[in-house]
Amino acid sequence: MTLRLIGAGLPRTGTTSLRRALGLLLDAPVYHMSEALAHPEHAPTWVAAIRGEPPAWEEFLAGYAAGVDTPFSTCWRDLAAAYPQAPVLLSRRESPQVWLRSMEPTVLARTRDTLAGGEKTDPLVALFGSIFTGVLTDLDDPAEMMADYERHLARVRAEIAPERLVEWQPGEGWEPLCRALDVPLPDEPFPHENSTADYLLRAEARRRAATARREQGPSTRPTLPRSI
Known part of the structure:
Protein backbone atom coordinates (compact mmCIF):
# COMPACT_ATOMS: atom_id res chain seq x y z
CA MET A 1 0.00 0.00 0.00
CA THR A 2 1.22 3.50 -0.82
CA LEU A 3 0.08 6.79 0.65
CA ARG A 4 -2.82 8.29 -1.26
CA LEU A 5 -3.05 11.56 0.69
CA ILE A 6 -0.69 13.61 2.84
CA GLY A 7 -2.13 15.75 5.62
CA ALA A 8 -0.25 18.99 6.23
CA GLY A 9 -2.76 20.55 8.63
CA LEU A 10 -1.88 21.30 12.22
CA PRO A 11 -3.61 19.65 15.20
CA ARG A 12 -7.09 20.91 16.15
CA THR A 13 -8.06 21.47 12.52
CA GLY A 14 -10.49 18.55 12.40
CA THR A 15 -7.76 15.93 12.09
CA THR A 16 -9.48 13.28 14.22
CA SER A 17 -12.62 13.58 12.12
CA LEU A 18 -10.44 13.47 9.01
CA ARG A 19 -8.77 10.30 10.21
CA ARG A 20 -12.15 8.63 10.50
CA ALA A 21 -13.44 10.04 7.21
CA LEU A 22 -10.35 9.14 5.20
CA GLY A 23 -10.34 5.67 6.72
CA LEU A 24 -13.86 5.17 5.41
CA LEU A 25 -13.06 6.59 1.97
CA LEU A 26 -9.84 4.63 1.52
CA ASP A 27 -10.86 1.52 3.45
CA ALA A 28 -7.48 1.49 5.15
CA PRO A 29 -5.75 2.82 8.28
CA VAL A 30 -4.83 6.52 8.46
CA TYR A 31 -1.83 7.66 10.49
CA HIS A 32 -2.59 10.16 13.27
CA MET A 33 -0.96 11.19 16.55
CA SER A 34 -3.05 8.51 18.23
CA GLU A 35 -1.09 5.93 16.22
CA ALA A 36 2.21 7.32 17.49
CA LEU A 37 0.90 7.20 21.06
CA ALA A 38 -0.31 3.63 20.59
CA HIS A 39 3.08 2.67 19.13
CA PRO A 40 5.81 4.33 21.20
CA GLU A 41 8.35 2.35 19.20
CA HIS A 42 7.54 4.72 16.32
CA ALA A 43 8.68 7.76 18.31
CA PRO A 44 12.44 7.57 17.59
CA THR A 45 11.73 7.32 13.87
CA TRP A 46 9.55 10.44 13.94
CA VAL A 47 12.05 12.36 16.04
CA ALA A 48 14.81 11.51 13.57
CA ALA A 49 12.61 12.45 10.61
CA ILE A 50 11.77 15.81 12.16
CA ARG A 51 15.50 16.39 12.63
CA GLY A 52 16.11 15.76 8.93
CA GLU A 53 16.84 12.02 8.94
CA PRO A 54 13.70 10.49 7.39
CA PRO A 55 13.16 6.73 7.26
CA ALA A 56 12.34 4.65 4.24
CA TRP A 57 8.76 5.94 4.28
CA GLU A 58 7.33 3.05 2.27
CA GLU A 59 8.56 0.63 4.92
CA PHE A 60 7.74 2.74 7.96
CA LEU A 61 4.23 3.65 6.78
CA ALA A 62 3.41 0.30 5.21
CA GLY A 63 -0.26 -0.44 5.73
CA TYR A 64 -1.38 3.21 5.96
CA ALA A 65 -3.22 4.89 3.10
CA ALA A 66 -2.93 8.47 4.40
CA GLY A 67 -1.80 10.51 7.38
CA VAL A 68 -3.05 13.58 9.21
CA ASP A 69 -2.16 15.48 12.38
CA THR A 70 1.25 15.79 13.98
CA PRO A 71 3.90 14.31 13.77
CA PHE A 72 2.83 13.41 10.22
CA SER A 73 2.09 17.03 9.35
CA THR A 74 5.41 18.21 10.79
CA CYS A 75 7.09 16.11 8.07
CA TRP A 76 4.71 17.21 5.31
CA ARG A 77 7.45 18.58 3.07
CA ASP A 78 9.53 15.41 3.03
CA LEU A 79 6.46 13.22 2.65
CA ALA A 80 5.17 15.33 -0.24
CA ALA A 81 8.49 14.79 -2.02
CA ALA A 82 8.47 11.06 -1.27
CA TYR A 83 4.92 10.62 -2.63
CA PRO A 84 4.69 13.10 -5.54
CA GLN A 85 1.36 11.70 -6.80
CA ALA A 86 -0.48 12.10 -3.49
CA PRO A 87 -2.68 15.17 -2.91
CA VAL A 88 -1.66 17.36 0.03
CA LEU A 89 -4.50 18.18 2.40
CA LEU A 90 -4.22 21.48 4.27
CA SER A 91 -6.85 21.39 6.98
CA ARG A 92 -7.39 24.69 8.77
CA ARG A 93 -9.77 26.61 11.00
CA GLU A 94 -11.70 29.75 10.07
CA SER A 95 -9.17 31.96 11.83
CA PRO A 96 -5.96 31.76 13.88
CA GLN A 97 -7.95 32.87 16.92
CA VAL A 98 -10.39 29.96 16.61
CA TRP A 99 -7.50 27.53 16.14
CA LEU A 100 -5.62 28.82 19.20
CA ARG A 101 -8.74 28.68 21.38
CA SER A 102 -9.00 25.00 20.52
CA MET A 103 -5.28 24.31 20.93
CA GLU A 104 -4.75 25.96 24.30
CA PRO A 105 -6.81 23.72 26.63
CA THR A 106 -6.12 20.55 24.66
CA VAL A 107 -2.93 19.89 22.68
CA LEU A 108 -0.85 22.63 24.27
CA GLU A 144 3.53 34.17 18.05
CA MET A 145 1.44 31.00 17.95
CA MET A 146 -1.12 32.63 15.68
CA ALA A 147 1.61 34.08 13.49
CA ASP A 148 3.21 30.63 13.23
CA TYR A 149 -0.15 29.16 12.25
CA GLU A 150 -0.47 31.68 9.43
CA ARG A 151 3.13 31.09 8.35
CA HIS A 152 2.51 27.36 8.19
CA LEU A 153 -0.48 27.82 5.90
CA ALA A 154 1.51 30.19 3.71
CA ARG A 155 4.45 27.78 3.39
CA VAL A 156 2.27 24.87 2.33
CA ARG A 157 0.39 27.03 -0.18
CA ALA A 158 3.65 28.36 -1.61
CA GLU A 159 5.34 24.99 -2.01
CA ILE A 160 2.52 22.72 -3.16
CA ALA A 161 1.17 23.16 -6.68
CA PRO A 162 -2.42 24.47 -6.68
CA GLU A 163 -3.71 21.44 -8.59
CA ARG A 164 -2.27 19.19 -5.89
CA LEU A 165 -3.33 21.19 -2.85
CA VAL A 166 -6.65 20.50 -1.11
CA GLU A 167 -7.76 23.06 1.47
CA TRP A 168 -10.42 21.94 3.93
CA GLN A 169 -12.15 23.31 7.00
CA PRO A 170 -14.34 21.48 9.51
CA GLY A 171 -17.86 21.76 8.17
CA GLU A 172 -16.93 21.34 4.50
CA GLY A 173 -17.57 17.63 4.70
CA TRP A 174 -16.93 14.94 2.16
CA GLU A 175 -16.88 16.76 -1.15
CA PRO A 176 -13.33 18.24 -1.20
CA LEU A 177 -11.86 14.93 -0.04
CA CYS A 178 -13.81 12.81 -2.50
CA ARG A 179 -12.92 15.11 -5.37
CA ALA A 180 -9.21 14.96 -4.52
CA LEU A 181 -9.23 11.18 -4.14
CA ASP A 182 -11.60 10.57 -7.07
CA VAL A 183 -13.96 8.47 -4.98
CA PRO A 184 -17.76 8.64 -4.69
CA LEU A 185 -19.51 10.56 -1.94
CA PRO A 186 -20.50 8.26 0.94
CA ASP A 187 -24.15 7.91 1.80
CA GLU A 188 -23.62 8.79 5.47
CA PRO A 189 -22.97 11.90 7.56
CA PHE A 190 -19.44 13.22 7.81
CA PRO A 191 -17.91 12.15 11.15
CA HIS A 192 -17.42 14.77 13.85
CA GLU A 193 -15.03 13.55 16.51
CA ASN A 194 -12.77 14.85 19.30
CA SER A 195 -14.44 18.18 20.07
CA THR A 196 -12.76 20.35 22.69
CA ALA A 197 -15.42 19.27 25.19
CA ASP A 198 -14.74 15.59 24.45
CA TYR A 199 -11.01 16.17 24.76
CA LEU A 200 -11.39 17.86 28.15
CA LEU A 201 -13.59 15.05 29.44
CA ARG A 202 -10.86 12.56 28.57
CA ALA A 203 -8.23 14.80 30.14
CA GLU A 204 -10.21 14.91 33.38
CA ALA A 205 -10.53 11.12 33.34
CA ARG A 206 -6.77 10.85 32.92
CA ARG A 207 -6.19 13.19 35.86
CA ARG A 208 -8.53 11.17 38.09
CA ALA A 209 -6.81 7.94 37.08
CA ALA A 210 -3.37 9.45 37.75
CA THR A 211 -4.51 10.64 41.19
CA ALA A 212 -5.85 7.19 42.02
CA ARG A 213 -2.56 5.58 41.01
CA ARG A 214 -0.57 7.98 43.17
CA GLU A 215 -2.80 7.25 46.16
CA GLN A 216 -2.35 3.52 45.63
CA GLY A 217 1.42 3.86 45.70
CA PRO A 218 4.17 2.86 43.21
CA SER A 219 3.14 0.74 40.27
CA THR A 220 4.01 0.33 36.64
CA ARG A 221 4.49 3.46 34.57
CA PRO A 222 1.15 4.82 33.33
CA THR A 223 0.40 4.73 29.65
CA LEU A 224 0.22 8.05 27.86
CA PRO A 225 -3.13 8.91 26.26
CA ARG A 226 -4.02 7.63 22.82
CA SER A 227 -5.05 11.06 21.60
CA ILE A 228 -3.34 14.35 22.25
Missing part, protein backbone atom coordinates in the same frame (compact mmCIF):
# COMPACT_ATOMS: atom_id res chain seq x y z
CA ALA A 109 -1.91 21.70 27.79
CA ARG A 110 -1.16 18.02 27.12
CA THR A 111 2.22 18.85 25.59
CA ARG A 112 3.24 20.99 28.56
CA ASP A 113 2.09 18.34 31.05
CA THR A 114 3.96 15.59 29.23
CA LEU A 115 7.19 17.55 28.98
CA ALA A 116 6.98 18.69 32.60
CA GLY A 117 6.08 15.35 34.15
CA GLY A 118 7.39 12.66 31.83
CA GLU A 119 10.56 10.65 32.21
CA LYS A 120 13.38 11.84 29.96
CA THR A 121 14.00 8.27 28.85
CA ASP A 122 10.41 7.88 27.64
CA PRO A 123 10.43 7.96 23.81
CA LEU A 124 7.06 9.71 23.78
CA VAL A 125 8.47 12.57 25.85
CA ALA A 126 11.13 13.03 23.17
CA LEU A 127 8.41 12.97 20.54
CA PHE A 128 6.31 15.60 22.33
CA GLY A 129 9.44 17.70 22.56
CA SER A 130 9.97 17.53 18.81
CA ILE A 131 6.56 17.53 17.16
CA PHE A 132 6.34 21.29 16.62
CA THR A 133 9.96 21.81 15.55
CA GLY A 134 10.08 24.26 12.67
CA VAL A 135 6.35 24.96 12.99
CA LEU A 136 5.57 26.59 16.34
CA THR A 137 8.30 28.68 17.92
CA ASP A 138 6.87 29.66 21.31
CA LEU A 139 4.02 27.67 22.83
CA ASP A 140 3.57 30.28 25.57
CA ASP A 141 3.18 33.32 23.30
CA PRO A 142 -0.35 33.53 21.82
CA ALA A 143 0.56 36.18 19.27
